[in-house]
Amino acid sequence: MFRSGSFVADRIDPTTAAQQQPNGVDLTLSAVFEQASPGRIDQDGKSIGDRQELSADDGVFRLQPGGYIVQYGETISIPEEHVGFVYPRSSLLRNSCMLNTAVWDAGYEGKGEGLLEVHHEIEIEAGARIAQLVLAGADHEGTYDGSYQGERI
Numbered sequence: 001m002f003r004s005g006s007f008v009a010d011r012i013d014p015t016t017a018a019q020q021q022p023n024g025v026d027l028t029l030s031a032v033f034e035q036a037s038p039g040r041i042d043q044d045g046k047s048i049g050d051r052q053e054l055s056a057d058d059g060v061f062r063l064q065p066g067g068y069i070v071q072y073g074e075t076i077s078i079p080e081e082h083v084g085f086v087y088p089r090s091s092l093l094r095n096s097c098m099l100n101t102a103v104w105d106a107g108y109e110g111k112g113e114g115l116l117e118v119h120h121e122i123e124i125e126a127g128a129r130i131a132q133l134v135l136a137g138a139d140h141e142g143t144y145d146g147s148y149q150g151e152r153i
């Protein structure tokens with residue numbers, strides 16, 4: 001069962017009333033990066049390539065078509081017996097952009113990242129809402145203990 005927006009809001013810091021939705025909580029855009037060197041995925045391990053942070057122009061990111069790593073402004077705590085999913089705000093895809101996301105594990109805590117695909121030039125204000133986190137009840141063995149645990153908190 002998916003939990004309500006108010007349940008999700010209690011696991012996100014900070015949150016405002018404007019971020020709370022019926023079924024989840026909106027996440028805001030904190031920082032934008034362009035990948036600058038290759039990463040690597042091995043059978044056992046991985047490394048993340050270098051990246052270059054983009055600066056906002058008068059508080060606005062003006063993004064040309066391409067792929068960008070985005071960081072969210074909120075610390076997310078996925079409670080035990082739950083799994084999290086992040087979806088793009090539909091206004092992004094209505095503007096020819098897409099946010100690619102993965103699974104948010106039980107026990108993870110941190111400010112995560114997503115991949116923003118820009119298919120047509122777009123302007124996004126720093127701090128604007130770009131995504132929504134929902135939480136579903138889930139069985140699991142163990143909790144998240146990987147290299148991203150506690151990132152940026």
Ligand SMILES: O=c1ccn([C@H]2C[C@H](O)[C@@H](COP(=O)(O)OP(=O)(O)OP(=O)(O)O)O2)c(=O)[nH]1
Pocket residue numbers: 046086100101102103104105106108111112113114144145146147148
């Ligand atoms: O779109 C997403 C999805 C997940 N996460 C966070 C929460 C998740 O619990 C953590 C690790 O994700 P995952 O397990 O998919 O990463 P991995 O590449 O397998 O890393 P690890 O080896 O640490 O498990 O990253 C994000 O920041 N963005």
